[in-house]
Amino acid sequence: MDFELSAAQLRFRDEVRQFLAGLPPQTSAAVHDTGTLHSWDVHRAMAGRGWLKAAWPVEQGGQGRDPFEMATLNEEFARAGIPIEGWLIAELVAKTLQIVGTPQQRHEVIPAILGGEILLCLGYSEPDSGSDVAAARTRATRDGDDWVIDGQKMFTTMAHEASYVFLLARTDPDVPKHRGLTMFLVPLSADGVQVRPVHTLGGERTNATFYDRVRVPDSARVGEVDGGWDVMMVALAFExxxxxxxxxxxxxxxxxxxxxxxxxxxxxxxxxxxxxxxxxxxxxxxxxxxxxxxxxxxxxxxxxxxxxxxxxxxxxxxxxxxxxxxxxxxxxxxxxxxxxxxxxxxxxxxxxxxxxxxxxxxxxxxxxxxxxxxxxxxxxxxxxxxxxxxxx
Incomplete structure (x- = not known):
């Protein structure tokens, strides 16, 4: 199969390479040495060029770049050793919200992501359920028009830089574990949220996050009640x-x-x-x-x-x-x-x-x-x- 790049895709690759060549020589090592694989300076520079929303349609304020151009962008950043993990996590949430989010979420959260204003992190794994995320014990209990969230998440990478956590919570303990889950966008500035650093073998900083009676409105819910597994399958396809x-x-x-x-x-x-x-x-x-x-x-x-x-x-x-x-x-x-x-x-x-x-x-x-x-x-x-x- 022929995956050769077109002339337009090669021009975009050259543009990305010129941008990377203009970054300070120590950018790569400096970002890795902090353990936080994200640079706000690089992120904002990408936003200024419209690259954070480059893949989105022109009518939505994007550049209409095709998937191969975006793959080229990611490859060139990787070649230069410039990590953009913070952006990649935020982008997958934006793509997920575009498919399953509410009109309000698409109108308010996605533009903030694509404008480089906010990052998001993923709240899936827990101390007793790593890759088996369907065994999540973090609870979300309905209280009128709100939800009250209690529990703990592990490996919430970028939580110390993010504005929201895309959080999986159990809303029905009496049904099969895949069917009793719901997704939420929880502000990390909310009362009752704690973020604690976890430094890994790989030299990265991730986090443990704690939720003590964290109250969010029903508008923070993503997808149907007890439909969180279906929402997460969309997100995992991007992740x-x-x-x-x-x-x-x-x-x-x-x-x-x-x-x-x-x-x-x-x-x-x-x-x-x-x-x-x-x-x-x-x-x-x-x-x-x-x-x-x-x-x-x-x-x-x-x-x-x-x-x-x-x-x-x-x-x-x-x-x-x-x-x-x-x-x-x-x-x-x-x-x-x-x-x-x-x-x-x-x-x-x-x-x-x-x-x-x-x-x-x-x-x-x-x-x-x-x-x-x-x-x-x-x-x-x-x-x-x-x-x-x-x-x-």
Missing amino acids: RQPAAAGHLLHLLGRALDWARTAGPDGPAPIERPEVRACLARAYTDLEVSRLMGYRMTWLTSRDVLPHTEGSLAKLFSSEALMRAAASLVDVVGADGLLAGHGTGAPADGWIEHEFRHSVVTTIYAGTSEIQRGIIAERHLGLPRATARRDKA
Whole structure:
């Protein structure tokens, strides 16, 4: 299949590259070093160029960019090592609200997201139910025209920067767990909300969030009462992306720079067969990940939500990143475990960074085992019992 970019798409790619070339040289390392993979300066600059709403129709104030142009934008930011996780999370909520949100939510919340004014975070996982989000215990109880929310969420990344949490709560404990859930947009400034930092193995900051009798109006509800699972399936179709392919693209670029540089005591590492083999395997995995991503982009361009294709791409790309990072540590040797940018570590410390971070990518948007179960049942047509035995 031919996924070559058109002339217009190539022009947009050049525009993005020029923008990235104009950013301060330390932007990438500085953002990663904070643990918060978001830069308000970059975010506002993107908003100023209209890129946050570039994919939206012109009649809605967007630029009408096609899905391949947006895939190119994401790829170029990844190549430069500029994380835009805050924007990607907010965008998936905006796309979900466009499909299942109320007219008020579409009128008030989406423009604030696309204008670069606010971020959102995802309130799915809990301490006792990570990828099994349907086992959520956070409760939302009806009280007149309001809902009262009590509970705790884990891994609410960007909660310390966001204005709202897109929160899954149990509204009926007496029905099957998938059927008694409802989605809400909860202001993080509301009384009773607490945000506490959680620092991860991958060097990122995520958060635990607590909800103590948090009162929100019924207008904060997204979708039908007890219809939260259907709403979340829409959101997950946007969330399950080959995001780790971007990290692999950046890591491979850094690793190639290291491999091509001769040291004071000998030739460049790329002269060693094991280094070339490692880089070749990583490049092959990268191409497979990118093609899976382009397939999702193609489906999106035809107004198809890539549910199973997202699981395939997410599973492969995250595990490919983990393989590549581990192999690079092996071929670099002990120096591959040196951490920190500007410390003389090989590839400026990115090999060590991705060695830690790659493990975390296998958890985002559902663990690898969750994705395998989805693929087994929905793509291969295996019965649930068979999929579970295979997973075990």
